[in-house]
Amino acid sequence: MNRADLEALQIKRLKETLRIASQSPFYKTRLNEHGITPDTIRTLDDLRKIPFTTKNDLRNNYPFGLVAAPMNQIVRLHSSSGTTGNPTVICHSQHDLDQWANRVARCLYMVGLRDHDVFQNTSGYGMFTGGLGFQYGAERLGALTVPAAAGNTIRQIKFIRDFGTTAIHAIPSYVFRLYEVMKEMNLDPRTDTRLTTLIIGAEPHTDAQRRKIEESLGVRAFNCFGMSEMSGPGVAFECPEQNGLHVWEDCYILEIIDPETLEPVPDGEVGEMVLTTLDRDGMPLLRYRTRDLTRILPGECPCGRTHRRIDRLKGRSDDMFIVKGVNIFPMQIEKILMQFKELGTNYLITVDTVNNNDEVRVEVELSDLFTDDYSQLQGLTREITRQLKDEILLTPKIKLVDKGALPQSEGKAVRVKDLRTNK
């Protein structure tokens, strides 16, 4: 689809979405206050007249305040964990679920999966959208699905071998866990499995980690982006070029804004991603502030798709922590740690107050004991410290720990603990 047709479709769907959204108690009031009707939208730029929707809006109108369809047409809800305050709830009509499955199927097709593939999903099922989202998408594609769900690594490996799994969806830290356990079982994933494709996402990771996954498992690994507020997986996905994730702009309007000024930033500059749903009638969201930081990759993708690409996520604006006035993203630290072959993949950053001063401590697991010599261990610590200091402009305290010593997450890994008393 060329850009002009795509944008015409966006305008048409945005008008329809506004009409549907105004049926919900929340948007009815909100849109009225700003005098917005479907007729407000003549060009895509008119989108900017619509106020943003935030996570707080969802929380304050918990659970059904943004539902636009009659409740008897809502067939499923998904909810975030809600560790702070009310969870966010997203309600889906049958139409929403069908379209969501189509989008995920489209993503999987894009990376080369077909109906003869065997797709094993290691996401938690239930409220977490990575479970059912990929399940229905892979079924829509016609693949044989193995809904293994999270955990029980030995059983996962048995499934991979017994069912001839060719594709896995997993978070990166869990892929490494699978690999470690296979190694311990004396299995080589490159020769002892039929794996060709990995779908990795939900957890920020670096390109270095991706390459490590590809190399150790003998697969191609593709980055995916989704969030429960935008239905779940299938919002943006890497194509075989592996350079940026195409956002499905027939289903979402993509904006990148400066989180401070709320003004759009030019293509290529990092800002907060804002998304509007275009193909949801149960609970549409208008200009939803995702808190995810990324940038639009300027230019056309060699693959020929016209849907614009976003860069891999730079982290969440929520994950960023500030120490002595310096903004730090866990990804910056991770990028450095991944360059050391002596180190494993699990790490934990702790920010604490020591003698009224902020201190950053980084605990990182060794991959194995590579030396019997203290001076070499200390040399490694010094080198990590030096490189991190160059990156984050602070001197962190590095602590080497035994492999397996840090909490091994089967969900999203917790990378930062902030124990400061004066946050």
Next chain:
Amino acid sequence: MITIKQLSVFLENKSGRLNEILDILGKDDIRIIAATVADTSEYGILRLITSDTARAYEVLKAHRVSAQQSDVIVLTCSPMADVFATQLRHLTQEGLSIEYMYCFSIREKAFLILRTNDNVRTEEAVLKYGLNIITEKELLRL
């Protein structure tokens, strides 16, 4: 080669960690012939001579413990300080330096477990000065 396999284990500075590691080895009937723990403020290294180093290494690996096998030389002599001194002097005369050493003695015999900066040259020195070394087999029979 006159070296003997030693097992080095990364020890987090955490109460009970040494116990955990010894328990793992104990369950697999590993016999410990000599052991030493060296520490810095943040972590230690446990060094062990065991009845079956290769197996002990595999067992620890299976329990996700960071460990390494390395080569050391075990000299044997009378447990008198001046005899120790003579033995070591031969090595330093050859320009070798000792990175670490730990010892044990049984009755009138001392055993010096040595790690130098160069195992090959240490072996040459052992032959040159006729120092008594002990092989893995002999060590297991003690």
